[in-house]
Amino acid sequence: MTTPLALNPANRFTPMLQINPDLTDLVSDAAVGLATRLKSKATITAAAPGRVNLIGEHIDYCDGFVMPFAIDRYIVIAGCANGTTEARITSAISEEIAILDLTKTQEVGEPKWANYLRGVIRGFQDRGHHIPGFDAYILSSVPGGAGLSSSAALECATATFLEGLLDTVLDTREKALLCQKAEHDFAHVPCGIMDQFASAFGKPNRLVLIDCQSGEPELVPFENPDLTVLISNTMVHHELSDGGYAARRKHTEDGLAILGKASWRDVNASDVQTHWEKLGDPINRRSRHVVGEISRTIAAASALARNDFETLGPLMAASHDSLRDDFEVSCKELDIMVEIARKIGRNGGVIGARMTGGGFGGSTVTLCESRKASEIANTLASEYEKATGIKPQIFASRPSLGAHLIGK
Numbered sequence: 001m002t003t004p005l006a007l008n009p010a011n012r013f014t015p016m017l018q019i020n021p022d023l024t025d026l027v028s029d030a031a032v033g034l035a036t037r038l039k040s041k042a043t044i045t046a047a048a049p050g051r052v053n054l055i056g057e058h059i060d061y062c063d064g065f066v067m068p069f070a071i072d073r074y075i076v077i078a079g080c081a082n083g084t085t086e087a088r089i090t091s092a093i094s095e096e097i098a099i100l101d102l103t104k105t106q107e108v109g110e111p112k113w114a115n116y117l118r119g120v121i122r123g124f125q126d127r128g129h130h131i132p133g134f135d136a137y138i139l140s141s142v143p144g145g146a147g148l149s150s151s152a153a154l155e156c157a158t159a160t161f162l163e164g165l166l167d168t169v170l171d172t173r174e175k176a177l178l179c180q181k182a183e184h185d186f187a188h189v190p191c192g193i194m195d196q197f198a199s200a201f202g203k204p205n206r207l208v209l210i211d212c213q214s215g216e217p218e219l220v221p222f223e224n225p226d227l228t229v230l231i232s233n234t235m236v237h238h239e240l241s242d243g244g245y246a247a248r249r250k251h252t253e254d255g256l257a258i259l260g261k262a263s264w265r266d267v268n269a270s271d272v273q274t275h276w277e278k279l280g281d282p283i284n285r286r287s288r289h290v291v292g293e294i295s296r297t298i299a300a301a302s303a304l305a306r307n308d309f310e311t312l313g314p315l316m317a318a319s320h321d322s323l324r325d326d327f328e329v330s331c332k333e334l335d336i337m338v339e340i341a342r343k344i345g346r347n348g349g350v351i352g353a354r355m356t357g358g359g360f361g362g363s364t365v366t367l368c369e370s371r372k373a374s375e376i377a378n379t380l381a382s383e384y385e386k387a388t389g390i391k392p393q394i395f396a397s398r399p400s401l402g403a404h405l406i407g408k
């Protein structure tokens with residue numbers, strides 16, 4: 001989901017944001033953090049990125065297609081075996097050291113932020129692995145609560161760290177699914193597969209186009225230097241997001257049951273229209289979103305492949321409108337940010353803009369012409385601040401390497 005370690009606002013984990021983060025700096029800072037806070041020397045360092053989604057929102061749990069990429073913002077875990085049966089884990093943003101007894105099967109516990117790690121350790125334990133004691137220090141450049149999947153990044157970084165610790169390698173798909181299960185069981189967010197797949201499978205210059213019915217990711221080229229992806233963090237996070245997410249998922253399940261179909265891939269727009277009254281509000285609107293977003297994403301993937309930006313832009317716009325009006329996961333601030341991008345328009349270099357991720361706050365994604373990207377970023381920042389009084393974080397990102405061990 002979007003907010004790492006933050007089911008309880010009191011335990012909110014807002015990773016340190018580095019506006020211009022360099023993974024090499026992050027790695028050396030994490031080693032320093034480990035040495036300073038836990039007096040240990042890093043022998044294993046894992047990194048996993050957040051993600052941004054270009055299109056295909058709230059349909060990964062509906063057998064849809066999604067088109068995210070791994071961003072160049074990472075969570076890094078530096079650590080080492082400590083010769084005990086305990087994990088000692090701390091991070092850049094908290095003085096707290098979480099101690100986990102590894103002789104026990106991991107369960108949800110306190111502090112809450114450590115549940116993401118417990119959940120992943122549990123996944124390894126369920127596969128028969130015995131986890132030796134370790135020290136670990138967490139450092140992040142993925143903005144927290146920004147809809148950029150810092151929690152998936154933390155899960156994937158943990159799984160990759162454990163691979164290093166155990167000197168084993170999981171199949172990438174299995175690793176992503178293990179991390180998704182950690183999110184379900186230990187963070188109680190019934191997420192789909194998009195975030196963990198993007199963080200695990202990401203590659204430089206590639207989008208991770210996922211067919212969520214088959215569970216197969218396809219790495220699609222995205223290397224046109226004339227295109228820039230701007231991420232605009234509205235700095236707004238609505239607290240009810242977790243309940244809102246589960247409620248939306250339930251609506252889609254109810255919709256499918258009412259339509260009497262086994263998969264959303266077997267439903268078309270006229271099925272929804274025909275059964276509009278029977279579906280009832282809001283399930284009919286939720287259903288219209290799912291069906292529309294699946295076809296928009298297929299159309300967007302093909303438009304992008306042929307550099308047809310005049311088709312792609314309106315698809316992104318329609319996606320946002322549907323998320324705002326039918327799926328109701330946008331918010332005022334996301335709408336304002338998208339509206340500013342729309343006003344800049346095609347002549348100003350904007351190809352398309354929409355909210356990205358789970359919604360209820362978080363970020364928008366703006367696809368634009370590289371030569372106008374800084375000007376666009378400045379306008380987004382100043383107009384948004386004028387309209388809301390909030391300073392946003394706006395940065396360009398590019399498809400980057402997924403979860404990996406450093407130096408391996």
Ligand code: GLA
Pocket residue numbers: 001002056057058059060061149191192193194195357358359
């Ligand atoms: C969150 C979930 C994903 C996906 C998006 C919405 O990020 O973790 O699985 O459902 O919301 O597209």
